[in-house]
Amino acid sequence: MANARGHFTSRFGFLMAAAGSAVGLGNIWGFPTQAASNGGGAFVLAYLILAFLLAYPALMAELIIGRHSNANIVTALSTLSERPLLRRIGGAVGYYGVLVVSLILSFYAIVAGWILAKFAAPLVQLLGFDDAAAWLAQGGLVRDLAACFLFSVLTMWIVARGVSQGIEAWSTRLMPTLAILLIALIVYVLNQPGAADGLRVYLLPDFSRVLDPSLLLSAMGQAFFSLSLGVGTMLVYGSYLGRALSEKDQQDKLPHIGATLTLLDTSFAFVAGLLIIPAMYVAQEQGIAIYGAAGELLAGPGLVLQVLPGLFDNMGNAGIWLAITFFALMTIAALTSSISMLEAPVSVATEKTGASRTRATLVIGCTIFLISAIIVMNFSALFDRVVSFTTEYSQPLLGLALSLFAGWVWHRDKKIQAIAAEQGVERGGFFWRVWPFYVRVVCPLLIIVTFTQSLLG
Numbered sequence: 397m398a399n400a401r402g403h404f405t406s407r408f409g410f411l412m413a414a415a416g417s418a419v420g421l422g423n424i425w426g427f428p429t430q431a432a433s434n435g436g437g438a439f440v441l442a443y444l445i446l447a448f449l450l451a452y453p454a455l456m457a458e459l460i461i462g463r464h465s466n467a468n469i470v471t472a473l474s475t476l477s478e479r480p481l482l483r484r485i486g487g488a489v490g491y492y493g494v495l496v497v498s499l500i501l502s503f504y505a506i507v508a509g510w511i512l513a514k515f516a517a518p519l520v521q522l523l524g525f526d527d528a529a530a531w532l533a534q535g536g537l538v539r540d541l542a543a544c545f546l547f548s549v550l551t552m553w554i555v556a557r558g559v560s561q562g563i564e565a566w567s568t569r570l571m572p573t574l575a576i577l578l579i580a581l582i583v584y585v586l587n588q589p590g591a592a593d594g595l596r597v598y599l600l601p602d603f604s605r606v607l608d609p610s611l612l613l614s615a616m617g618q619a620f621f622s623l624s625l626g627v628g629t630m631l632v633y634g635s636y637l638g639r640a641l642s643e644k645d646q647q648d649k650l651p652h653i654g655a656t657l658t659l660l661d662t663s664f665a666f667v668a669g670l671l672i673i674p675a676m677y678v679a680q681e682q683g684i685a686i687y688g689a690a691g692e693l694l695a696g697p698g699l700v701l702q703v704l705p706g707l708f709d710n711m712g713n714a715g716i717w718l719a720i721t722f723f724a725l726m727t728i729a730a731l732t733s734s735i736s737m738l739e740a741p742v743s744v745a746t747e748k749t750g751a752s753r754t755r756a757t758l759v760i761g762c763t764i765f766l767i768s769a770i771i772v773m774n775f776s777a778l779f780d781r782v783v784s785f786t787t788e789y790s791q792p793l794l795g796l797a798l799s800l801f802a803g804w805v806w807h808r809d810k811k812i813q814a815i816a817a818e819q820g821v822e823r824g825g826f827f828w829r830v831w832p833f834y835v836r837v838v839c840p841l842l843i844i845v846t847f848t849q850s851l852l853g
Contacts (some may be wrong), residue, residue: 397707404636409564409656416567416632416732418623418661419574421507424726426787427665427674430618432686434611437601440669442615444662446846451619452658453839454795455630456831457802459654462634468743469493469628471636473798477805486805489797490628494741496790497627498760501737502767503782505551508730509543510535510701515723518716533705540772545765547727551734552761555742556754559636563739567732574725575664581722582671590681612846617788620795623661626739627794635743651831682710738764796843803836 404410431439465472471484508851521529531539554562585591605611623630634650680686708715708722738761745756771778 403559403620404564404633409568409654410633410637411660412567412571412629413563413651413732413736414657415660415664416571416729417629417633417736418657418733419571420662420733421504421726423622423661423665424578424668424729427618427622428669430596431669432613432673432676434614434621435605435608436597436673437599437600438605438608439605439611440598440666441601442606443609443618443665446612447619447623447658447662448840450616450792450795450839451623452654453831453835454620454799455623455658455794456651456654457798457835458628458630459634459650461798461802462631463637463650466635468635468747469631469740470744471747472631473801476801481690482805486801489801490720492790493627494744496786496794497629497737497740498764499767499782500627501551501734501762501784502732503771503779504734504767504771505548505768506738507539507543507781508547508727509540509545511723511726511730511771513539513543514701514705515720515727518719522716539770541769544768544772547730547734548761548765548768550731551738554731554735555738555761556596556757558753560635563735570725570728571672571732574729575667577721577725578667578671581718582667582674585671585675585678586774588674588678588846590677590679590798591674593681594677595670597677598669598673602622609852613788613851616792616843616846620787620791622665623658627737627791628744629736631798632740632743692707719774792812792843792847796840796847799835799839799843803832803840 404413425444433439441748461472461476465475467475468490470487470490473490474483476486477483482580515536517529517532520532556562556566571700637650676686705719708719737758741760742753742756745751745760749756751759771782
């Protein structure tokens with residue numbers, strides 16, 4: 397018997413859940429790290445441009461396909477066309493998206509485990525267990541595996557609870573709190589010596605670097621990664637919008653929701669950079685090495701875990717509580733993203749096999765944890781390769797495939813017109829005049845040109 401599909405209960409719940417998917421470690425960990433490694437302001441400028449030129453149209457393709465199909469990514473893409481070959485290609489693209497999102501979650505859970513350990517360390521220290529606190533803070537194979545496992549269990553628990561009781565409930569409670577805390581930390585950091593140098597690097601781009609192929613590839617990958625694009629998370633969230641949403645709020649159009657989500661994501665990434673990049677230079681002012689002799693970023697993927705703890709240590713007793721609060725909310729932000737990643741393959745499993753949500757979540761979640769364990773045990777050889785393969789290469793290519801499906805496989809404007817009518821908008825509206833051509837021609841060409849230039853470069 398088929399499982400009943402869940403639905404979001406409100407527009408705000410959907411936005412918080414979708415923003416939670418987009419706003420997580422991809423913004424707080426990934427974006428500042430990429431910006432620091434790729435010219436600061438030049439990367440920020442390229443990211444903001446590509447987010448709206450490429451990521452927003454691809455986001456709309458996912459939301460519209462999901463809203464229209466009311467199904468998981470595999471079913472949605474395999475039913476867009478009546479032609480058998482295109483149906484098979486659509487299904488293959490969907491399964492590849494599921495594979496990619498599972499690999500993303502496998503390395504994401506490792507980083508989230510680091511964050512979880514950083515949250516637990518000061519708590520354990522306050523309880524008087526100094527040796528345990530030191531073990532949690534220093535890292536190591538056993539600690540990383542244990543923290544990754546615990547984070548994976550938390551993710552599985554939330555996903556198993558369902559869409560409204562799990563995903564939506566957690567997102568609506570915790571995302572606003574995270575934003576408030578980040579703003580408070582920014583106010584503190586910007587008043588420290590060295591912060592002005594970080595602001596200058598972050599906000600003043602070197603225009604000669606904006607068209608650098610490697611920078612463009614990184615910026616495009618970050619835009620797709622931070623918006624959770626190409627792997628079915630936004631598609632399945634779009635499929636959970638449900639009839640109740642449109643009946644309660646007819647004037648809310650899907651393009652407006654997509655634009656709001658893109659703005660939320662890019663704004664949060666920008667705000668996170670206002671914290672992390674100046675914090676790097678504050679730490680450097682205090683004698684913490686950030687860049688090597690050749691100008692390379694020393695911290696790499698552990699940037700946030702090396703810079704902020706150093707600042708908290710210099711704040712005395714208040715720093716302990718700030719560290720606990722910050723890393724607790726960072727863990728929650730990571731959860732809001734990880735649950736959307738796990739939801740993509742779980743939705744396929746439940747709808748394709750009829751398995752219960754609990755069973756599908758347990759089997760898939762444990763399988764992904766095993767992949768995480770393999771990466772942890774071969775970290776130097778696998779971690780960066782998995783990150784590059786999934787976020788820099790696979791996600792843009794999957795975004796390209798979704799754009800082609802939305803623009804071409806849907807029999808040109810016939811399906812688009814029907815969907816526009818479903819959304820209660822006039823065909824002459826600006827979005828519906830521009831988006832079909834843009835997603836059919838302009839967006840694929842921009843992705844291909846940027847991707848090819850980066851490969852050749």
